[in-house]
Amino acid sequence: MSFFSWAWDWITQPANWHGTGSIPQQLLAHLGYSALPLIIAAVIAIPSGALIGHRGRGATAVINAANAWRAIPTLGLLVLLVVWLGFTPLTWLLPLVVLAVPPILVNTCEGVAGVDPDVRDAARGMGMTAWQQVLRVELPIALPLILVGLRTSAIFVVATATIAAYIGLGGLGRFIIDGLASNAYGPVAGGALLVVILAVLVLALFAGLSWLLVPAGLRGRRRQG
Amino acid sequence: MLTSTPRRKRGTIAAAALAVIAIASLSACSTNSTSTSSSSSASAPATSAGSSSSSGGSNPLSPTGGGAVVVGSANFPESELLAEIYILALQAKGVKVTPKLNINSREVYYPQIKSGAISIIPEYNGTLLSVAVDPKSTAKSTADVDAALAADLPSTLEVLNPSSAQDSDSITVTAATAAKYHLTSIADLKPYASQLVLGAPPEFKTRADGIAGLKATYGLTFKSFVPLDESGPITLSALTGGRVQAADVFTTTPQIITDKLVTLTDPKFNFAAQNVIPLVNKSALTPTIESTLNAISAKLTTSALLQLDAAVIVQHANYSTVAAAFLKQAGLS
Numbered sequence: 001m002s003f004f005s006w007a008w009d010w011i012t013q014p015a016n017w018h019g020t021g022s023i024p025q026q027l028l029a030h031l032g033y034s035a036l037p038l039i040i041a042a043v044i045a046i047p048s049g050a051l052i053g054h055r056g057r058g059a060t061a062v063i064n065a066a067n068a069w070r071a072i073p074t075l076g077l078l079v080l081l082v083v084w085l086g087f088t089p090l091t092w093l094l095p096l097v098v099l100a101v102p103p104i105l106v107n108t109c110e111g112v113a114g115v116d117p118d119v120r121d122a123a124r125g126m127g128m129t130a131w132q133q134v135l136r137v138e139l140p141i142a143l144p145l146i147l148v149g150l151r152t153s154a155i156f157v158v159a160t161a162t163i164a165a166y167i168g169l170g171g172l173g174r175f176i177i178d179g180l181a182s183n184a185y186g187p188v189a190g191g192a193l194l195v196v197i198l199a200v201l202v203l204a205l206f207a208g209l210s211w212l213l214v215p216a217g218l219r220g221r222r223r224q225g
Numbered sequence: 226m227l228t229s230t231p232r233r234k235r236g237t238i239a240a241a242a243l244a245v246i247a248i249a250s251l252s253a254c255s256t257n258s259t260s261t262s263s264s265s266s267a268s269a270p271a272t273s274a275g276s277s278s279s280s281g282g283s284n285p286l287s288p289t290g291g292g293a294v295v296v297g298s299a300n301f302p303e304s305e306l307l308a309e310i311y312i313l314a315l316q317a318k319g320v321k322v323t324p325k326l327n328i329n330s331r332e333v334y335y336p337q338i339k340s341g342a343i344s345i346i347p348e349y350n351g352t353l354l355s356v357a358v359d360p361k362s363t364a365k366s367t368a369d370v371d372a373a374l375a376a377d378l379p380s381t382l383e384v385l386n387p388s389s390a391q392d393s394d395s396i397t398v399t400a401a402t403a404a405k406y407h408l409t410s411i412a413d414l415k416p417y418a419s420q421l422v423l424g425a426p427p428e429f430k431t432r433a434d435g436i437a438g439l440k441a442t443y444g445l446t447f448k449s450f451v452p453l454d455e456s457g458p459i460t461l462s463a464l465t466g467g468r469v470q471a472a473d474v475f476t477t478t479p480q481i482i483t484d485k486l487v488t489l490t491d492p493k494f495n496f497a498a499q500n501v502i503p504l505v506n507k508s509a510l511t512p513t514i515e516s517t518l519n520a521i522s523a524k525l526t527t528s529a530l531l532q533l534d535a536a537v538i539v540q541h542a543n544y545s546t547v548a549a550a551f552l553k554q555a556g557l558s
Contacts, residue, residue, distance in 0.1 A: 082459050082463075086467075087468040166459070178427040181427035
């Protein structure tokens with residue numbers, strides 16, 4: 001018996017696709033537990049990153065702090081919040097947002113800060129205000145890097161949203177944790193495999209997004225950068 | 226930075242860094258994790274596997290020297306505390322004792338006590354029976370479990386008298402809930418269970434004495450089930466915060482005192498008895514040892530054990546101090 005045979009046998013069992021706690025139900029829940037923290041993290045990190053990258057001052061400090069922040073153990077934070085806050089939405093949202101912010105923040109900051117100084121100068125020369133420079137010139141140029149940051153965060157969050165099951169919520173982690181508790185290898189392997197498949201789908205989604213949103217002129221930019 | 230460093234110096238730096246990491250990880254691995262860290266649950270006797278990884282201190286198979294009796298314990302606070310009590314009581318009676326505490330799990334220490342490398346260890350009769358001796362046993366009450374043990378233990382082993390102290394699964398509610406519905410036993414839940422949410426470890430869904438057992442034994446069907454942890458911070462937080470109205474809290478969890486929780490009685494034995502009981506290798510047993518340990522068991526009640534656990538887990542008191550105080554108060558030192 002191998003990981004794949006346990007996973008496959010469990011995933012292909014029709015009973016696991018119906019009723020409460022079924023695979024489709026937990027998949028949907030898992031998407032919810034992943035999407036919301038990612039959106040919140042983007043709303044926090046992209047404007048902040050753009051601001052810091054545009055100003056230039058304090059960028060190094062912020063990037064170092066964000067990278068150090070990645071060391072926070074998400075599961076530990078979750079248990080701490082359960083004790084402090086009880087079972088509120090913030091209890092599971094906060095650890096996942098904390099996890100998702102650094103890659104987006106760092107990439108946005110680097111992306112905006114790395115805009116060609118001549119281009120910035122031209123924008124200023126055209127009479128654009130700071131806001132206009134950021135919104136119409138710097139962010140669009142930084143878009144490939146920002147998308148990479150979003151993609152990285154998305155994969156972290158999809159993989160880590162399994163911890164929601166630790167506090168009795170749903171998602172793909174439910175199969176893994178329940179399986180571990182009952183010594184049942186099927187759900188553990190199956191749940192893990194589903195998380196991996198979901199992460200790969202997220203990768204594909206961002207590849208598609210990148211193809212759609214990034215103009216041709218910017219696409220080779222990272223190689224030249 | 227690194228591109229300007231000559232290659233040989235880079236290699237030396239890399240080697241030094243690797244050496245530091247290797248030494249740090251080796252020393253971290255060999256450090257015995259003590260119970261003063263985070264654990265808020267007294268023990269997990271109802272689960273079959275013990276806690277993970279810690280490599281433990283001494284080699285249990287090393288010679289004990291001079292006919293000393295080896296008292297072992299498992300890797301959780303309550304077990305260590307019970308072993309300390311045994312050790313101090315035996316020493317007071319002039320028995321030479323070698324402690325071998327914090328052995329990882331039953332999978333590790335059971336073969337050792339069978340072979341005689343360990344002489345005495347505090348055990349729980351229910352899980353000893355269902356995990357190590359006879360997994361198919363259906364014995365539930367103290368009397369039945371002890372009888373099954375007497376019949377099926379390997380020939381080198383013997384259990385002494387059980388104490389009345391039990392550390393078992395339970396259905397526990399807050400004081401407010403108990404007052405509201407006038408609850409003293411699990412049976413009292415029957416008319417109200419459909420309004421209440423139950424919280425317990427995830428395996429409750431599949432375990433015979435879990436959801437299915439509560440239905441079969443007491444006719445209970447709860448409104449819903451929330452899978453939590455093994456009587457740890459998540460379960461306790463859920464119960465006190467109102468996320469669940471009834472939870473599986475192990476009966477010697479100190480928060481029962483500090484959070485004023487009410488453990489419902491289990492008169493029909495849905496959960497098998499888990500009396501604290503000394504497991505002994507017959508070759509080490511003497512009349513002195515037998516009478517000393519039996520005297521301890523006679524004085525050890527669940528509430529006494531609960532108070533002792535609270536002292537070491539919540540107040541971080543020294544194990545020997547707490548053990549000595551218990552023996553003195555029980556007139557056994």
